[in-house]
Amino acid sequence: MPAALPPARPARELLRMTGRTVLxxxxxxxxxxxxxLRRAARFHFGFPGPDGEPPPGRVSRLRVTxxxxxxxxxxxxxxxxGLRAAAAFTLTMHQAGIHDNITDRDxxxxxxxxxxxxxxxxxxxxTGTALLTLAVRMLATSGYDRRDQMTVALMDGVVGNGEGQLADLALDFTGGSPADPEACLAVIEAKTGPILRAACRLGALAGAATPEQVDDIAELGTPLAQVMQLRNDLDDLWTPLTGDGTxxxxxxxxxxxxHPIAAALAGTGRARDRLAAYLASTAEPSPRELDDLVQAIERCGGRDRTESAVRQAAAQARRRLERAAPAPQAHADLLALIDLLEHS
Structure with a gap:
């Protein structure tokens, strides 16, 4: 039997520690x-403005950091x-987020x-471009022995995310050929997977992990991308106000x-047909209509199928983590983080 892991630090404590050190x-x-650029970037991150007061809302949850x-x-x-590696990654992730907000019209x-x-x-x-430049500069001046590899890994993540973003924009309802759930998972892997693999790889390269460990832990990013995006998809439909204020x-x-919408479209019946008719239309929906559509998605099994996909991806993430053979405390802490991502 494998040796028992030490107690994990509570995931919320890990996030607070991350905020105290990285912010x-x-x-x-x-x-x-x-x-x-500084004024815009400070607003984006939620740092205090010239009057000493922070803007409304809060700083991001720093879970991937x-x-x-x-x-x-x-x-x-x-x-x-890994402090500077995590900070460089976070700058890059926010560059991607700024551009994602534009393309998604958030x-x-x-x-x-x-x-x-x-x-x-x-x-x-x-501002997004400036954040990416800051990330590269931070790695270049970090003093990490493997900073060249880290920079390449980070830029690979950016390029992969951009390619995945194009695939995401192309994923649409086209009447007779709606996106299917597997296509949604493939887009998540293409879009969010590269960024999360870069996060894992950068962190490992900042320490003394072996090349094999670095490659293995990087693969943790693929199922975690699915966990995070699928949970976000569910929150958008069923959480009264999502945790980040969206x-x-x-x-x-x-x-x-x-994914929940695609899973619902894979079904049959009047609820499915009503959802398809809405997606093919252009009229602005009323709050009542959105409520009815969400109920239709649930009746068609969209919620259950996506919850199942979250559980499967989280289980795969735990297997990927074990294959990387991390030190016991890191293993326990990363398991706690996976649990947090799975359920919130």
Missing amino acids: PVLEAAVDTLTPE ALALLCTSIDGGLAER DVRYGRPTLWREFTLDHALQ PRRTDLRHRKVT
């Missing part, structure tokens, strides 16, 4: 930008060695207007075919 590094990096930081400790050393994130809504489209695009049912209102 000051992010804020210091953002403050090196020129004034207009915690993933990068914990992957540094798979060799048995301190996670804090108006609110983290309880406040998205950057392109609060400022302008040009501000958002240029208005509910944004995807449905924009007629974006997510």
Whole structure:
């Protein structure tokens, strides 16, 4: 039998630790930008403005940042060695998020207007580019022995995410050929998978993990991408107000075919036909109509199938983690993080 793992630190404690250590590094990096870019970036991250008051909403949950930081400790050393790697990754992830908000036409994130809504489209695009530049600079000046490999891994994640974003935009309801649930999973792997694999790889490269361990832990990012995106899809439909302050049912209102919707479309019957008719239309839905459509999705099995897919992806993530043979404390802490991602 495998040896028992030590007690994991509570996942919420891991997130608080991540915030205490990484946010000051992010804020210091953002403050090196020129004034207009700095103003936009500080708003995006939720840092206090010139009046000393933070904007409405809150800082992002830092769950993937915690993933990068914990992957540094798979060799048995301190996670804090990966601080600059985790910060560089977070800058890159937010660059991707800023651009994603534009393409998805998201108006609110983290309880406040998205950057392109609060400022302008040009501000958002240029701020995203600036964050990516800060990330590369942070790795270049980090002193990590494997910083060249880390930079390549990060840029591979950016390119992969961009390619996946195009696939996501093409995933739409087209009358007789709706997206199916497997296509949704493939798009998640193509879009979010590269970013999460980069997070795991950067963290491991910041420590003393072997090349084999680095490759193995990077593969943890693929099922975790599915866990996170599928949970987000469910929250958008069934959480009254999502944990990050995003208005509910944004995807449905924009007629974006997510996994629960695709799973419902795979069924038959009047509820399925009503959902298909809505997706093929262009009229602005009323709140009552959105409520009815969500009920139709549930009646068609969309919710149950997506919940099942979350459980399957989380189980796969645990198997991938075990294959990487992390040190016992890192193993326990990463399992706690997987549990958190699966259920919230």
